[in-house]
Amino acid sequence: MKRVKGESLTDRLSSAAAAKKALAASFQKKISDPELAERRAANLAVAREREERLAQRSAEKEAEEIRRTAEEAAAAAARTEQEAAEKERLLAEQKAARDARYAARKARQRP
Template sequence: MSGFRDIGFGDRLSTAENARKAMLERVRAKPGPDDPAMAERRAARQAVSTAREARLAEREANKIADQAREAAEQQAREAAEHEQRLAQEANEATAKVEAVERQVTLEAEQKAARDARYAARKARK
C-alpha cells in the first residue's frame, strides 16, 4: 500500500491552522457595508422590492375593479330578470282576464240561446 501516509499530530494541527487562516481571509475579503458594490446591491434590491409592491398594488386595484364590475353586472342581471318576471306576470294576468271575458261572453251567448229556445217553446204553445 504505497498510497497510505501516516499523518502525525503536528500535520493535523498545521492543517487546522491553515483552514482557520483561509476562513479568516474569506471573511476579510468580503466587502463592508459602506462598500459601493454593497450600496449598489442594496439599491437594486430596493428597486426590485418597490417594483414588487407596485405590481401587488396594481393587482389589488384590478381585483377590486373586477369585483365592482361583477357586482354591477349581477345587479343588472337581477334587475333584468325582475323586469322579465313582472312582464310575464302581467301577460299571464292579461291572459286570465281575457279567458274570463271569453267565458262570460260564452255563458251570456248560451243563456241568450237558452232563453230564445225557451221563448220559442212558449210561443208555440
C-alpha cells in the same frame, strides 16, 4: 486523504484558521463594497415597484370583480322584473279570455 509530509496537526489547524480569516475578510470586503450597496438598493427599489404593481393589479381585479357582480345583479333584477311583467301580462290575457268566455256563455243563456 493524502497527507503532505511534515505537516502536523497544529500546521493544519493554523492553515484552516487562516483560510477562515481570509474567507471572512473576503465577505467583509464584499459587504462594505459601495457597488454592492448600490445594487442592493436598486434591487430593493425594483422589489418595491413590483409589489406596488401587484397591489395595483389586485385592486384593479377587485374593482373589476365588484363591477361584474353589480352588472350581474342588475341583469338578474332586470330579468326578474321582465319575467314578472310577462307573468302579469299573461295573467291579464288569461283573465280577459276567461271574462270573454263568461260573457259569451251569459249571452247564449239570454235569448
